[in-house]
Amino acid sequence: MFHDWNIGQAKSTIAASAAASINSQLKIEALQNCVGPEIESVFNDAFWENLTVAINALDNVDARLYVDQRCLYFQKPLIESGTLGAKCNTQMVIPYLTENYGVSRDPPEKQAPMCTVHSFPHNIDHCLTWARSEFEGLLEKTPAEVNACLSNPVEYATSMRNAADAQAKDNLERILKCLDRGKCETFQDCVTWARLRFEDYFVNRIKQLKFTFPEDAATSTGAPFWSAPKRFPHPLQFSAVDPSHLQFIMAASILRAETFDIPVPDLVKNPKMLAEAVEKVIVPDFQPKEDVKIATDEKATRSAGSVDDVAVINQLLLKLELCRNNLSSEFRMKPIQFEKEIFCSYYDNWWKNFGLRLDDDTSFHVDLIAGLANIRARNYSIPEVDKLKAKLIAGRIIPAIATATAMATGPVCLELYKVLDGAHKVEDYRNTFANLALPLFSMAEAVPPKVLKHRDMKWTVWDRWVLRDNPTLKQVIKWLKGNGLNAYSISYGNCLLFNSLFPRHRERLDKKVVEVVREFAKAELPPYRSHLDVSVACDDNEGNDMDIPPISTYYR
Structure with missing residues (x-):
């Protein structure tokens, strides 16, 4: 179905074309709509009521659950299927005969403890998890909080006072930082912000960590604190001639400019001009703090609010009121959601001679996350990864295997014959699970629904x-x-x-x-x-x- 010349085209368009080449009598319309409640004007009641059967080939659980609920509601058969690397599965959802897809859910994936991700990473997955979290915090969540605050300041202030916890305090501090010290009006401001981010992430935080936990630090039991799997970190020195450092500055400043709706000048196309812009930034000297607390307990959770939090929240709201008075009533930020699948090569020609490749990400989302993760990995002497590997891990992409897809397609088509033939009992249908890597092949009767x-x-x-x-x-x-x-x-x-x-x-x-x-x-x-x-x-x-x-x- 997919060939080199199809790159950049919508999958549904290619699939429709391939199907039509097999059967010219087939009438098919290719769409590129997200599957969810927002498209009910397209896939309306009449669409579902006239459907014979739904066959899912979706790539996320929310979309699967939505189609499952629609089929449940309109009492339509659904053949659910999915692949995950070498694994594949199919499930029969037949009106009145079987349980629906949403009845059973996979257990949540195990995640690394937050203290490991934030302060003690020991593999690239930890670095990429941290990078994805920072991306979302800086470019999506904080701008969204700013807009929520500016759109309805009274209601927002009330909600923060009612919450009166550490999370509310953190939200207000991030908003103030964004609108006060971190507010950008020119692209040079964005470059300054990116350069100071580099200093904070890869220099100051590491120096503070070493100050709090020196190399010879010991635990309460007397064991060395920096014992495996912990890696003793080292702060970096920013260098405008280091391609990875400058690529981080470029991606971070461009995305920061996007959140403030600031035009991106031509200097980003020229590494030398960008380096000159970075050299203009004045970086304050670091001074370690004695009272900084760094979480080390893997089971620790965020503490509840305190009286001090309530007092701090009130002070922050007063500062925020003053800050808001200096903004125009129309001012809003643009939150950026991480997008892992934008392909182009707009800046590639300008950067090839500098040793950088920006092959497929004019959004610069993957560039920023890869830069964050790899430079952090350098702090901890962790092997770095290329941008493709970073995209796969940060985007939680597991490569598809054609054999697994073919394996899923077979049972789907076999069960489809039964659905179209009709008048079958529940024991005639089969759910399938296969793992080609083991190999394991399992087929089981579909499970009937609970009867009241x-x-x-x-x-x-x-x-x-x-x-x-x-x-x-x-x-x-x-x-x-x-x-x-x-x-x-x-x-x-x-x-x-x-x-x-x-x-x-x-x-x-x-x-x-x-x-x-x-x-x-x-x-x-x-x-x-x-x-x-x-x-x-x-x-x-x-x-x-x-x-x-x-x-x-x-x-x-």
């Missing part, structure tokens, strides 16, 4: 009860009463539409459900939606609470 019962009624997670012809609230309650269920509360989302304890709610009984939702829930129902779901709390005639499916009322 009431009188002669049965339902599972697959069910929703449908009432057509635009019913009123009274008609919904009467229909449930006829099935031995006494409804005492009806809700739409977080809005209470009806409760039997409230006398004034009885005035709503003769209104259509859709009218009550529009009037009291203030819901704007899009034109592509033909029904809405309400949640009903009810009990049986013996007073036992019953957990019933959602009720879909069709108004179109």
Whole structure:
């Protein structure tokens, strides 16, 4: 399917073209939409209702869960599949016969302790985890916090006072630092910020760490503190002739400029001119601090707020108020989300002669993360990695293996025959798991869903009860009463539409459900939606609470 000449094209476009070359009668439209609630105007009710079967080939869990919920809601078969390196799996999700994909979840991945990542890394994965965290903190989370603060300062200040914890204090300190000492108005300011970041990360923090824990430091038991796997670090000396140092400055300053909406000048295309801009930066001398606390406990967690935190938060809010008065009311920052898959070579020609390669990342996201990780690795004498390896680790990319993909495709197609043939029992379907590296091949019967019962009624997670012809609230309650269920509360989302304890709610009984939702829930129902779901709390005639499916009322 994919060839060298397809690089840069959308995968869906290539797949559609390949399928059409096999069968010219196939009618297929290639789209590049994210899979999620935001595209329900495209994949609307009519789309799902007219679907025969969904076949997933998605690359993230959130998208899988979304399609799973849509198939569950519209009672459509789903063939779920995935690959992870040499591993592959398929799962059958068949209406009323099997459990759905979202019932079971993989355990969370094990992560390195934060103290190891922040202060005592001993492999490149730790350095890249730290680099990704710093990227998100500096370029995504802090600008987003700034915008939240500037958009609604009163509400934001109230939320910080209510939280009154160390996290709130950290947020305010980062906002102040960004808008006060770190505020950038020119690209030279961005270069200065990047140069001072280098000094902070790779010089001052290492000097402070060595000051707090000298090379001959010992633990409480008398054992050497700097024993394996800990690596004793060494501060670096910035050099404008070191390609990796200058590449870090370039990527950091360009991205910083992007967050402040500052144009990037041509000097970034010229290493010599960029080096001259860096040389203009005045770097303060470092002075170690006696009272700095550096976490060493792998099980330690963030402590709760204290009285001191509350006092500091109030002081920070006062400073922030003064700082905000010096900004225009329209000032906002641009948060940057890490993007690992942007390919181009815009700056490549200018930098090749300097020994740098910027082959595939005009966003400079991977450049910055690779620079952060590799220079930090140099602090700790950890072997460095190239940008491709950095992209794979930081982006959590596990290379696809064509054999594993083919292995998953086989069971998917075999099970698809069963779905299209219909009239099968749950034991006829198979879930598959394979690990080609072992090798391990396992096939198991699909698992049926949990069944709930009431009188002669049965339902599972697959069910929703449908009432057509635009019913009123009274008609919904009467229909449930006829099935031995006494409804005492009806809700739409977080809005209470009806409760039997409230006398004034009885005035709503003769209104259509859709009218009550529009009037009291203030819901704007899009034109592509033909029904809405309400949640009903009810009990049986013996007073036992019953957990019933959602009720879909069709108004179109």
